[in-house]
Amino acid sequence: MEEELWALQKKEELEAKWKDSENCMLIFNRACERVRDSGSYMPPFGTQEKKLIQPKWEARVNGGFYVCPEAKPTFIIRFCGQY
Numbered sequence: 001m002e003e004e005l006w007a008l009q010k011k012e013e014l015e016a017k018w019k020d021s022e023n024c025m026l027i028f029n030r031a032c033e034r035v036r037d038s039g040s041y042m043p044p045f046g047t048q049e050k051k052l053i054q055p056k057w058e059a060r061v062n063g064g065f066y067v068c069p070e071a072k073p074t075f076i077i078r079f080c081g082q083y
Contacts, residue, residue, distance in 0.1 A: 052068075059066035 056066045
C-alpha cells in the first residue's frame, strides 16, 4: 500500500516537473521571438552592433584575433583671458 502511494506521488512529481519544464521552454521561446522581432523597432542599433561583432567572429573563425578600434583623440584648445 505504501509503495503504491509512494509510486503515485513520484509520478505526480515527475508530471509536475515535466509541465514546469514545458512552461519554461514556452516562456523562453516567446522571449526569443521578441528579441528577434525587436530588430524592427530599432534597426540602426542592430546594424551597428552587427558591424562591431562581425569582425570578431571572422577573426575567431580564421584563427586570428581582433582588436576593437579605439576612440579618436580630440584636442580642445581653451583660451582664457581677461575681458
